Amino acid sequence: MTVLHPDPVSPAPAPPAAVEAPGAPTDATAPRRPSLSPSRAADFKTCPLLYRFRTIDRLPERKSLAAVRGTLVHAVLEKLYDLPAPERTPEAAQQLLAPAWEELSADPAMTELFEPPAEGEAPPPSLESWLASAGALVESYFTLEDPTRIQPEAREQLVEVTLPDGLLLRGFVDRLDVARNGALRVVDYKTGSMPREAFEAKALFQMKFYALVLWRTRGVVASQLKLIYLGGSADALTYAPDEEELVRFERTLQAIWSAIERAVATQDFRPNRTRLCDWCDHQALCPSFGGTPPPFPAEAAAAAGWATLPLVERD
Ligand code: SF4
Numbered sequence: 001m002t003v004l005h006p007d008p009v010s011p012a013p014a015p016p017a018a019v020e021a022p023g024a025p026t027d028a029t030a031p032r033r034p035s036l037s038p039s040r041a042a043d044f045k046t047c048p049l050l051y052r053f054r055t056i057d058r059l060p061e062r063k064s065l066a067a068v069r070g071t072l073v074h075a076v077l078e079k080l081y082d083l084p085a086p087e088r089t090p091e092a093a094q095q096l097l098a099p100a101w102e103e104l105s106a107d108p109a110m111t112e113l114f115e116p117p118a119e120g121e122a123p124p125p126s127l128e129s130w131l132a133s134a135g136a137l138v139e140s141y142f143t144l145e146d147p148t149r150i151q152p153e154a155r156e157q158l159v160e161v162t163l164p165d166g167l168l169l170r171g172f173v174d175r176l177d178v179a180r181n182g183a184l185r186v187v188d189y190k191t192g193s194m195p196r197e198a199f200e201a202k203a204l205f206q207m208k209f210y211a212l213v214l215w216r217t218r219g220v221v222a223s224q225l226k227l228i229y230l231g232g233s234a235d236a237l238t239y240a241p242d243e244e245e246l247v248r249f250e251r252t253l254q255a256i257w258s259a260i261e262r263a264v265a266t267q268d269f270r271p272n273r274t275r276l277c278d279w280c281d282h283q284a285l286c287p288s289f290g291g292t293p294p295p296f297p298a299e300a301a302a303a304a305g306w307a308t309l310p311l312v313e314r315d
Pocket of ligand 1: 047049050271272273274276277280281282283286287288289
């Protein structure tokens, strides 16, 4: 296991003031408004045009077998913790795979992934071998944690907070553990391999995001952020944020949000060509690949609340 920071249990600081926490009364008639999630923030940092295509145009994207396998493994690990602690065995986890797949495959887009490919495309794996690969990832989970000794407080938990400047942060935490002394551990499952050092920062961005939202809502700095990588030689990465770091991270998110607001106000989302473009579904509409984006969907953006946003200048 890689530990990036000592793992103290931080004393709970006073809750930061003037934040709207989940559970606060909400006005059902309030207009919709945009929010920032770790993945959408990462999109904008990677390529502003990709952010526009996904978040504002909401263009459809193909599902990948790897992404669907990730969804399946997450579903199994979530359901595993529905079982009484002594029954959370590797065998029980394997038995959860078939019903979890049955649920997922109610969506025709899932089963289409296994249909014969168009001419010239590589054939997909058989459903059996693909399910076996998901089973191997579930099995590797047991090399990293003993679920009979863990009682999560929450799984697949929506966490959200509105910062004093109006920025709404939202995301889903895979698992949240709370110790008897109130210490928080945020856990995220990844079905890929542990990233090389250069990519660790990207993985931790998501975890710091959750830590910030939890700190702002509960007044407790998570004592551990834990990323569990089930692919390759399964491993875990843990990290202990501190309050100052979360304050700096909040400023980073506010700067990203200011840049997004500016791009919406000017309808100017620049492409940023990198090797990640190889995985982008929108090359045909991207100027970096000779394409032309569709006209900016101003009405859809207004309906999603973008038009209500003031353009705020920040330091
Ligand atoms: S192809 Fe690359 S540059 Fe173009 S939208 Fe996609 S990620 Fe951005």
